[in-house]
Amino acid sequence: MKKLVKVVAAIIENEHQEILCALRAPDMAIPNMWEFPGGKVEANEDIYTALEREIDEELGCRIATMNEVFNDNTHEYETFIINLISIKCRVMEGVPTPSEHSKLIWLKRENLNSLKWAPADIPAVEQLIDEK
Numbered sequence: 001m002k003k004l005v006k007v008v009a010a011i012i013e014n015e016h017q018e019i020l021c022a023l024r025a026p027d028m029a030i031p032n033m034w035e036f037p038g039g040k041v042e043a044n045e046d047i048y049t050a051l052e053r054e055i056d057e058e059l060g061c062r063i064a065t066m067n068e069v070f071n072d073n074t075h076e077y078e079t080f081i082i083n084l085i086s087i088k089c090r091v092m093e094g095v096p097t098p099s100e101h102s103k104l105i106w107l108k109r110e111n112l113n114s115l116k117w118a119p120a121d122i123p124a125v126e127q128l129i130d131e132k
Contacts, residue, residue: 002081008051009036009086010063011070011124012096018106019128021115022058025102030077034115036086036124037101047085058101061094071127075120086124 012020022037024030039054041047048065055063071086098104107115112125 002076002079004081004083006041006083007038007085007120008041008047008054009038009084009121009124010051010055010065011036011086011088011128012055012063012091013088014091014106016106018108019112020096021105021107021112022098022101023103023105024118025100028100030118032102032116033118035118035121037096037104041085047087051087051089055089055096058099059094059096059104060099061096062092063089064092065089071124073120073123077119082120084120084124086121 021034024033024035026032037055037058038051039058041050048067051065052063055061066088069085070088074081074083096104109128112129117125
């Protein structure tokens with residue numbers, strides 16, 4: 001039986017209505033695909049605390065969440081199942097800097113589908129594009 005992994009992802013929007021996109025490094029699972037930054041929810045951790053911790057670890061900045069789930073999607077990969085919970089947020093302190101990802105870019109909603117997204121992130125991407 002495949003392991004189910006609960007993961008939170010930050011949909012970070014800046015003052016120019018651009019969304020932060022992160023390119024997975026070649027040595028990561030699902031390499032060289034774009035995603036919303038975030039990570040695993042630890043035992044006894046709520047999704048908002050997990051997201052704030054992960055963004056601090058991965059991007060070196062502090063975020064504030066909008067306290068509502070934007071998209072909740074379960075996707076089955078070859079070796080595991082991911083429950084990806086996307087939450088909208090804003091940067092409150094610092095500048096997002098990649099430590100685990102190959103690259104970070106800011107994109108307008110209408111340009112999001114120009115990237116090759118990790119399959120689990122696609123429903124949130126589509127929802128963002130349709131949201132206007």
